[in-house]
Amino acid sequence: xxxxxxxxxxxxxxxxxxxxxxxxxxxxxxxxxxxxxxxxxxxxxxxxxxxxxxxxxxxxxxxxxxxxxxxxxxxxxxxxxxxxxxxxxxxxxxxxxxxxxxxxxxxxxxxxxxxxxxxxxxxxxxxxxxxxxxxxxxxxxxxxxxxxxxxxxxxxxxxxxxxxxxxxxxxxxxxxxxxxxxxxxxxxxxxxxx
Numbered sequence: 001x002x003x004x005x006x007x008x009x010x011x012x013x014x015x016x017x018x019x020x021x022x023x024x025x026x027x028x029x030x031x032x033x034x035x036x037x038x039x040x041x042x043x044x045x046x047x048x049x050x051x052x053x054x055x056x057x058x059x060x061x062x063x064x065x066x067x068x069x070x071x072x073x074x075x076x077x078x079x080x081x082x083x084x085x086x087x088x089x090x091x092x093x094x095x096x097x098x099x100x101x102x103x104x105x106x107x108x109x110x111x112x113x114x115x116x117x118x119x120x121x122x123x124x125x126x127x128x129x130x131x132x133x134x135x136x137x138x139x140x141x142x143x144x145x146x147x148x149x150x151x152x153x154x155x156x157x158x159x160x161x162x163x164x165x166x167x168x169x170x171x172x173x174x175x176x177x178x179x180x181x182x183x184x185x186x187x188x189x190x191x192x193x194x
Contacts, residue, residue, distance in 0.1 A: 010114060013110070016110055017075065020074065020077075020078060021040040022038060023038055023039045023077060023081075023082060025037055025039060026082040028149075031161060033157060034157060037149060039077055042074065043071055043072075043073065043074050046070040046073070046142055049144060050066040051063065051067055053177070053180075054066045054137070057137055057140075057174045058133060058137060060133070061133055061134055062134050065123065066137065066141070068123050069123060069124075069126075069127045069135070069138040072124060073127060073138070073142065076102070076106035076124065077106070079103070080103050103124070104125060107121050137174060139171055143167060144172060147164060147168035147181060148184060149164075150168075151184050154188065155191055165188070168181060
């Protein structure tokens with residue numbers, strides 16, 4: 001180690017990131033879901049979707065980048081809180097843009113602890129710009145995971161969470177992901193008939 005180099009406090013970084021296990025998703029809290037998932041639980045399954053489905057969705061997608069987007073996309077909320085800028089597919093653009101700017105700075109603040117602030121803020125910026133193939137597919141994974149979770153809550157808690165399915169239907173465009181989303185909707189219809 002160089003004499004003048006600053007010691008990196010990985011323990012502090014991991015403790016900060018670990019707080020994501022206790023930050024509950026505000027959309028589910030608003031719907032009065034019993035024991036709503038945390039942002040860590042949501043991000044974990046989005047990451048698994050990226051890991052398993054990225055090669056089935058598009059040739060040439062950077063799987064590593066998709067997994068990174070999945071894991072860090074809500075970490076900025078550790079600084080900002082979980083602010084909902086969309087309801088039933090309607091997006092408050094000003095609110096979303098302000099939220100994303102604050103979250104990007106949160107990502108930089110969190111990852112600066114280990115010297116990776118610029119790299120991860122850059123990935124976050126790419127993600128929120130929604131221009132690259134990876135960023136477009138990422139948001140579809142995010143919405144597919146949300147729909148899966150909504151289905152699970154409807155099934156176990158007897159709620160009607162239609163707005164979450166409406167939102168997902170507006171964002172999921174890739175044929176393979178639409179097929180999986182269609183399977184979720186079919187299961188939902190069967191469950192509601194019974």
